[in-house]
Amino acid sequence: MNTITYETSSDILKEFVKQEKIVLESARIGLPSVVGFIVGFDYKGSWWSLPKSSIIYNSLQTLREWDRILVCTLLKGKITFVYDDVWPYLIRLSNELPPDALSKIEEIHSVNGSHKKTTCEINCWASKELLDASNSISRTEAIDKLYLYIPNAERILHEIHVL
Structure with a gap:
């Protein structure tokens, strides 16, 4: 019998996101x-429907709570x-x-176990320093930096319709 093991170390998952810069939570659209x-x-x-899906869920929740990750719907609304x-x-x-592509998504968990999704726009989650820094960047510089930092930049920039 094969034992299924998943990579659930929060440090390794954080490193994965840190390395890729922009990743989908679960959608399979070639990224x-x-x-x-x-x-x-x-x-x-x-x-x-996978075995031990609760382990996957808990791992995703740990990532969602990390303050260095923005959870949003940047790629195709996913x-x-x-x-x-x-x-x-x-x-x-x-x-x-798209209008809400960078709106922060948070899930509120109630005592009875239900989940409520809330969103807040860029001005709600981004600091004044971050907004000021982004305003001082030219469009060309922003695209150049994304190419520099993101392994799948070409595909991602096409997906978000910036190219």
């Missing part, structure tokens, strides 16, 4: 995803994790993105 990294194989259907290195450049390009 790296956290769930794909956790399970280590291409799966069919929802990750909730849950996306964005590492803080690239926030200023994406904020600079935000007027070219």
